[in-house]
Amino acid sequence: MYGSVFAVMLPLKEKDKALVEKLLSFGCCPRCVLRFCCVNVQAPYKRPTQELLQELKEFIGDDDKTSTGEASGDKSQSGAAAEQEAGEAPPPKRFKPDETEPEERLVCPVCLGILQEHCDQTLASKVAEAIKTENYVFDSLVLSVSLPAQLCVREHSCWLHVKTEVRAKSLVLGKDDVILVKEAFKWVMQSLVSKALGGAAVVSKSAFEVGVEFIHPETDKDCHFLATTCPDCFKPTKNKESVFTRMAVVKALEKITDEQFLKHYPCPPPRPSSCCVSRDVQCLHTSVFIAGRYNKFCRSLPQTPWLINGERRMESSVEELIAGPILQTFRATGFNFSSSGREDVDVRTLGNGRPFAMELINPHKPRFNRDQVKTIQQTINESSDKIRVRDLQIVSREAMSRMKEGEEDKTKTYRALVWTQKHIEKDDIGFLNDIKELTLDQKTPLRVLHRRALAVRPRVIHSMSSEYKDSHHFYLGLKTQAGTYIKEFVHGDFGRTKPNMCQLLQTDTDILELDVESVDVDWPPPIPE
Ligand SMILES: *[C@@H]1O[C@H](CO)[C@@H](O)[C@H](O)[C@H]1NC(C)=O
Numbered sequence: 001m002y003g004s005v006f007a008v009m010l011p012l013k014e015k016d017k018a019l020v021e022k023l024l025s026f027g028c029c030p031r032c033v034l035r036f037c038c039v040n041v042q043a044p045y046k047r048p049t050q051e052l053l054q055e056l057k058e059f060i061g062d063d064d065k066t067s068t069g070e071a072s073g074d075k076s077q078s079g080a081a082a083e084q085e086a087g088e089a090p091p092p093k094r095f096k097p098d099e100t101e102p103e104e105r106l107v108c109p110v111c112l113g114i115l116q117e118h119c120d121q122t123l124a125s126k127v128a129e130a131i132k133t134e135n136y137v138f139d140s141l142v143l144s145v146s147l148p149a150q151l152c153v154r155e156h157s158c159w160l161h162v163k164t165e166v167r168a169k170s171l172v173l174g175k176d177d178v179i180l181v182k183e184a185f186k187w188v189m190q191s192l193v194s195k196a197l198g199g200a201a202v203v204s205k206s207a208f209e210v211g212v213e214f215i216h217p218e219t220d221k222d223c224h225f226l227a228t229t230c231p232d233c234f235k236p237t238k239n240k241e242s243v244f245t246r247m248a249v250v251k252a253l254e255k256i257t258d259e260q261f262l263k264h265y266p267c268p269p270p271r272p273s274s275c276c277v278s279r280d281v282q283c284l285h286t287s288v289f290i291a292g293r294y295n296k297f298c299r300s301l302p303q304t305p306w307l308i309n310g311e312r313r314m315e316s317s318v319e320e321l322i323a324g325p326i327l328q329t330f331r332a333t334g335f336n337f338s339s340s341g342r343e344d345v346d347v348r349t350l351g352n353g354r355p356f357a358m359e360l361i362n363p364h365k366p367r368f369n370r371d372q373v374k375t376i377q378q379t380i381n382e383s384s385d386k387i388r389v390r391d392l393q394i395v396s397r398e399a400m401s402r403m404k405e406g407e408e409d410k411t412k413t414y415r416a417l418v419w420t421q422k423h424i425e426k427d428d429i430g431f432l433n434d435i436k437e438l439t440l441d442q443k444t445p446l447r448v449l450h451r452r453a454l455a456v457r458p459r460v461i462h463s464m465s466s467e468y469k470d471s472h473h474f475y476l477g478l479k480t481q482a483g484t485y486i487k488e489f490v491h492g493d494f495g496r497t498k499p500n501m502c503q504l505l506q507t508d509t510d511i512l513e514l515d516v517e518s519v520d521v522d523w524p525p526p527i528p529e
């Protein structure tokens with residue numbers, strides 16, 4: 001009589017009986033039973049494990065412990081309550097199961113307890129607490145779960161044990177139709193986490209990811225035998241603690257034959273004495289990108305922190321002055337600054353400024369409207385006389401690459417104060433105004449040889465202009481291809497740049513001051529004031 005009622009509640013059919021029975025017999029937890037029965041609707045997984053277990057037992061006709069389903073349900077409920085209370089001071093799990101031990105205390109040998117003890121309100125609260133503690137602002141979140149690699153071995157062992165029964169359900173069912181632990185975990189946890197956060201949207205895709213990681217040290221060695229059956233699958237990689245990554249284990253399991261597997265690993269998987277433990281919850285919001293243009297008015301400000309042997313040479317930098325207020329507002333944990341070229345510490349950048357973009361890593365408050373971004377810009381402007389920022393805007397990761405695209409084809413204009421050894425008259429420098437499209441051969445400057453490869457690079461000066469100052473000084477205007485070394489063009493760099501200003505004027509010349517007047521990159525787009 002009950003059989004028909006429960007068959008409606010659980011999407012199981014008569015022909016699943018043998019499979020359910022086999023799974024329960026070696027201690028599979030109710031949710032793992034559902035997984036191996038390929039139950040692909042979420043609702044049954046969300047029900048309490050005690051209730052599920054009871055129903056599964058009744059389904060296979062193993063409900064003879066008590067005379068009625070009602071009484072048996074009550075008994076297991078109180079058992080669960082007792083277990084929860086004991087949870088504050090957990091009892092040692094290394095007991096030898098005896099007749100009086102409630103079965104549900106035993107750890108599932110397939111999911112190592114993840115779908116038993118861990119899929120509950122307590123974990124949901126822990127997740128919600130982590131998000132609240134870090135004070136994230138978000139529209140939605142995606143829950144991710146990282147499982148111990150050896151879980152794949154147990155899953156495989158269980159599959160080998162029951163595959164005849166699974167296939168008996170239907171000709172087409174295979175290992176891929178078994179519901180993944182990950183999937184079942186999410187089905188149960190998503191709504192619990194959502195509730196714990198007061199109704200937040202827990203979805204399958206979001207820029208905000210909250211990760212739960214499970215480990216199970218007791219069985220870490222379970223997958224080590226795979227290294228003998230597939231040595232190629234386990235190559236050491238730089239930043240992994242262990243070669244037994246989930247991916248490598250999956251790959252090795254795809255290659256191993258059933259016979260080989262059974263030689264090395266028991267089937268069904270043996271019962272562990274302890275349950276998986278969850279590590280700290282990890283929250284990560286994907287990067288936000290912000291771009292703009294900066295002016296630099298100071299001749300003693302490096303673009304990025306200037307360190308020599310780990311010691312700071314200048315108290316600040318363009319990057320830090322810009323990043324400070326932005327990081328604070330977005331509450332990001334780090335940043336990555338890039339710009340369209342860079343200027344030397346003693347060079348000013350005037351005009352419309354130099355395009356820059358920043359990746360903001362793990363922003364806790366990722367969304368701002370135009371007015372709010374303008375306020376950030378104002379804060380930067382008012383924080384120092386050394387720099388100014390304009391056209392500040394949130395951009396996409398893809399748009400950022402436009403700044404670097406074809407950088408070498410772009411032009412830049414400069415104004416330099418030049419000293420001449422020889423006494424000059426206005427007429428001596430007038431001819432410079434007529435020089436167009438002058439190609440230079442620039443050997444990598446001595447001062448940057450430590451970070452750039454030695455090469456001769458052709459660079460074009462599109463036009464020049466001169467403005468007489470006094471008998472030993474004039475202002476030189478230059479419109480050049482991006483990437484031209486201006487200082488070297490003026491002083492010659494011991495003949496490493498040819499032709500150079502010394503050759504053109506037939507006297508020693510040096511550069512005293514340099515300003516960037518414009519960087520002709522049409523990104524980011526201007527923001528109307
Ligand atoms: C910064 O950007 C570079 C190049 O795009 C990248 O290799 C690096 O991983 C980034 N750093 C961080 C902390 O994201």
Ligand SMILES: *[C@@H]1O[C@H](CO)[C@@H](O)[C@H](O)[C@H]1NC(C)=O
Pocket residue numbers: 295374375377378381388389390529
């Ligand atoms: C910041 O300074 C730039 C350059 O002077 C100016 O164009 C921009 O309007 C200023 N922005 C704000 C919000 O103060």
Ligand SMILES: [Zn+2]
Pocket residue numbers: 028029030031032108109110111112113114115116
């Ligand atoms: Zn399980």
